[in-house]
Amino acid sequence: MFSEALLCFGASSTSVDEHDNDADENSEEIYIDSIFPECEDVDECILNAANSIGLKEIPRYEQSFHPVEVTKGLWIVPEWGAPPSYELIASESLNFFNEEPSFGNHNVDDVQATNIILNPGLAFGSGEHATTKLCLLLLRRLIKGGELFLDYGTGSGILGIAAIKFGAAMSVGADIDPQAIKSAHQNAALNNIGPKKMKLHLVPDRTFTASMNERVDGVVEDLSSHKIRGISQTEKYDVVIANILLNPLLQLADHIVSYAKPGAVVGISGILSEQLPHIINRYSEFLEDILVSEMDDWTCVSGKKKRVKEDH
Numbered sequence: 001m002f003s004e005a006l007l008c009f010g011a012s013s014t015s016v017d018e019h020d021n022d023a024d025e026n027s028e029e030i031y032i033d034s035i036f037p038e039c040e041d042v043d044e045c046i047l048n049a050a051n052s053i054g055l056k057e058i059p060r061y062e063q064s065f066h067p068v069e070v071t072k073g074l075w076i077v078p079e080w081g082a083p084p085s086y087e088l089i090a091s092e093s094l095n096f097f098n099e100e101p102s103f104g105n106h107n108v109d110d111v112q113a114t115n116i117i118l119n120p121g122l123a124f125g126s127g128e129h130a131t132t133k134l135c136l137l138l139l140r141r142l143i144k145g146g147e148l149f150l151d152y153g154t155g156s157g158i159l160g161i162a163a164i165k166f167g168a169a170m171s172v173g174a175d176i177d178p179q180a181i182k183s184a185h186q187n188a189a190l191n192n193i194g195p196k197k198m199k200l201h202l203v204p205d206r207t208f209t210a211s212m213n214e215r216v217d218g219v220v221e222d223l224s225s226h227k228i229r230g231i232s233q234t235e236k237y238d239v240v241i242a243n244i245l246l247n248p249l250l251q252l253a254d255h256i257v258s259y260a261k262p263g264a265v266v267g268i269s270g271i272l273s274e275q276l277p278h279i280i281n282r283y284s285e286f287l288e289d290i291l292v293s294e295m296d297d298w299t300c301v302s303g304k305k306k307r308v309k310e311d312h
Contacts, residue, residue, distance in 0.1 A: 005049035076127030079119040134300035147238035157184025241267040257286040262307040269300040
């Protein structure tokens with residue numbers, strides 16, 4: 001209820017974790033990570049949200065977006081922060097809790113790290129959510145150099161940026177949210193990635209079930225000055241990842257997989273562990289050698305696109 005109230009009073013996104021890694025397993029505390037627009041009065045939003053559902057006390061909260069270590073040598077760094085070399089880092093994000101915060105400060109000496117500079121804005125993908133981390137870990141394993149990568153539902157652009165930094169030749173991202181395209185474009189610039197390396201386009205919601213070639217015409221020029229003609233064909237990409245919601249993942253399975261080359265890896269995330277059987281059942285038709293990775297009750301499914309057997 002509180003999470004929904006936050007959205008009503010100004011938050012642009014929220015995610016709920018009933019089992020925070022730093023919390024006592026027997027605790028009944030619920031942690032909420034939330035993103036707010038820069039112009040939003042966060043204090044007032046939280047006060048109004050609490051009052052609207054009759055909370056007697058205002059939950060304690062910390063406003064922050066600190067560098068996030070996805071794995072050794074891979075960091076997500078806020079635009080307003082410094083890369084995590086030779087500095088103390090507080091690892092907490094924006095948490096709502098009933099006790100005083102305790103910061104897990106640690107010394108980071110990682111001058112060779114891959115740092116992804118990010119300002120998530122209103123788009124999903126700050127690097128703190130388990131599904132984003134799972135996709136980043138998958139990308140890091142898959143990208144060897146020179147690949148074409150498709151980010152189906154690009155959000156903040158974090159996966160596309162990571163793919164380029166890992167060595168991909170080109171990253172293509174599509175999203176139905178204009179704010180996501182704007183955010184991804186800005187984040188690419190923060191990482192010195194130009195339009196020849198990372199191409200972005202906005203697609204009308206209704207055309208997510210149409211072909212990618214049709215969706216090229218939906219590019220908004222003031223958000224992205226480049227179109228992706230010539231690289232949007234099906235069976236074009238070496239790696240395809242869709243980190244979206246369960247229903248579109250199920251409804252658009254054949255469409256998502258169609259953009260991968262035969263034998264290429266397709267990654268699917270945004271899935272709770274309890275939803276995994278639905279995804280496995282749906283994608284087994286298209287993928288083989290399916291692997292599942294899990295983190296904090298979220299999962300990422302990956303597999304190789306099946307090759308069509310020719311009749312002799």
